[in-house]
Amino acid sequence: MSTAYDLDRKHVFHSWSAQAEITPMVITAARGSYVWDDEDRRYLDFSSQLVFTNIGHQHPRVVAAIKEQADRLCTIAPQHANEQRAQAAELIAGLAPDGFEKVFFTNGGADANEHAIRMARLHTGRFKVLSTYRSYHGGTQTAINVTGDPRRWANDTATDGVVHFFGPFRYRSEFHASTEQEECDRALAHLRRTIEAEGPDTIATIILETIPGTAGIFAPPPGYLAGVRELCDRHGIVMILDEVMAGFGRAGSWLALDRYDVVPDLITFAKGVNSGYVPLGGVIISDPIAATFDHRPYPGGLTYSGHPLACAAAVATIQTMRDEGIVENADRLGREILGPGLAAIAERHACVGDVRGVGAFWALDLVTDRATKAMLPPAALNEVVAACKSAGLLPFANTNRIHVVPPCTMSDDEAREGLAILDEALKAGDQHVGA
Incomplete structure (x- = not known):
């Protein structure tokens, strides 16, 4: 029997993609702030998919x-x-x-x-x-x-x-x-x-x-x-x-x-x-x-x-x-956890040129030179993304940026877990600073 991945690659035409050059992740389950792939590996969802699972995955109500x-x-x-x-x-x-x-x-x-x-x-x-x-x-x-x-x-x-x-x-x-x-x-x-x-x-x-x-x-x-x-x-x-x-x-x-x-x-x-x-x-x-x-x-x-x-x-x-006070949680999460946490990460990583955001809506602008603001190239950004995924974090990446856009229901501990993984992954970006 064909796997979901095999059937996808044979029959599904993906948006915004060169069809022969993609290897889509197979997602089999999701709950709260996490998703699972076809090897039953769990990922903390810092992307909210395409920034839409504001109440998290599979909310029972x-x-x-x-x-x-x-x-x-x-x-x-x-x-x-x-x-x-x-x-x-x-x-x-x-x-x-x-x-x-x-x-x-x-x-x-x-x-x-x-x-x-x-x-x-x-x-x-x-x-x-x-x-x-x-x-x-x-x-x-x-x-x-x-x-x-x-x-x-x-x-x-x-x-x-x-x-x-x-x-x-x-x-x-x-x-x-x-x-x-x-x-x-x-x-x-x-x-x-x-x-x-x-x-x-x-x-x-x-x-x-x-x-x-x-x-x-x-x-x-x-x-x-x-x-x-x-x-x-x-x-x-x-x-x-x-x-x-x-x-x-x-x-x-x-x-x-x-x-x-x-x-x-x-x-x-x-x-x-x-x-x-x-x-x-x-x-x-x-x-x-x-x-x-x-x-x-x-x-x-x-x-x-x-x-x-x-x-x-x-x-x-x-x-x-x-x-459940979900809007209030997003506001507090941004003020108390994500904002301060990302600011601290920026101090530790030369590849972070700018941190900006509000609520559960943040971006890291990644650069190879803070003075010129030269953008981190796509290959280097891919290294950061790969490091995130290998450690169990699903990020949202675009151009030269990592967007931190978790569910608005995310707990403080989950947010800190994701920030710690991102902190380590950004070492891959630092290797390209001044290159």
């Missing part, structure tokens, strides 16, 4: 809710009302700022961003979309073109009405800033000039990750999001905040935007809303944009929009997060 819903009603078309969908929408809208009553459900984050952009275009009657270069918004047609990172290049036809600009990122500043305030002011000036040069009346929306995730986990400087809000208000531009990765506890708050004095027009979500147990995403819609479609049909939908199993998982997830 959520698993039970999915089973109960499956026994009652597995699926129903989106034109019908359904108890779980309605309750999920109420709970999700209740986490948004005042003035957000409606939720449009999708199957994930990419299509959430697709539909948010469509809503903005229809609401304004304009077409252009502005987004930052250091961003990721999904792999579907509009979302991948709105994405700023190099994964866009092979898919970018330059025909989707997207204009990119540089957002603030103090460690690798595009603005030669020496302080956070300079970075904020100069980034806003750059955006203002981009808007002016493109023509304000042509721009439907500016979409930003509240805290960019796969691009490097760097929180915006104080005042930046408020400044973007002011520019949007001045020119009638819809402001979209992408909370797909940063939301639902990941940043130590229900939504990452809760940390900033800003209210967007549309909020997109996915991942942590039900920890990925069943695919779900959506758009939380401000009242003025929702009113656009009171008597005008919204031209879009999905067969599985608000799927009952996914919504049952979302209801159980949100209720569980409240009952």
Whole structure:
């Protein structure tokens, strides 16, 4: 009988991969903060898979809710009302700022961003979309073109009405800033000039990750999001905040935007809303944009929009997060364990150029030279990843970075265990400093 690995390599076409050059790990079980491979080896999951298992693996309350819903009603078309969908929408809208009553459900984050952009275009009657270069918004047609990172290049036809600009990122500043305030002011000036040069009346929306995730986990400087809000208000531009990765506890708050004095027009979500147990995403819609479609049909939908199993998982997830203080745990974990622990690691390793993050959402920027900030090359990063895995830690790696993004339910002892493994693994990166 063929093994899961053999069948995978014969039949499964993997995303973002050269198919003949990958050796995917076989995962056979998961619970809490751990996963097991096909040799029954246990790994501490510092990746939350793709940063979505915010409540950990196989949480019994959520698993039970999915089973109960499956026994009652597995699926129903989106034109019908359904108890779980309605309750999920109420709970999700209740986490948004005042003035957000409606939720449009999708199957994930990419299509959430697709539909948010469509809503903005229809609401304004304009077409252009502005987004930052250091961003990721999904792999579907509009979302991948709105994405700023190099994964866009092979898919970018330059025909989707997207204009990119540089957002603030103090460690690798595009603005030669020496302080956070300079970075904020100069980034806003750059955006203002981009808007002016493109023509304000042509721009439907500016979409930003509240805290960019796969691009490097760097929180915006104080005042930046408020400044973007002011520019949007001045020119009638819809402001979209992408909370797909940063939301639902990941940043130590229900939504990452809760940390900033800003209210967007549309909020997109996915991942942590039900920890990925069943695919779900959506758009939380401000009242003025929702009113656009009171008597005008919204031209879009999905067969599985608000799927009952996914919504049952979302209801159980949100209720569980409240009952068990999971958002508060993520915030405390970042302040008391991950932040101080990673800062201490940075002092011991010359390959760590920068540590940044909040809640259960952290990144180590790895370099070969702290002065020049030259990025650790991919082969060297792979050595660090291999050392982590050999010691029983499953990390999240991207470009020259290790992202520390464990479940928001992780215990202090588990976090310390993972940090100790990472500490030892980074010796592999140190060997490349000055090379």
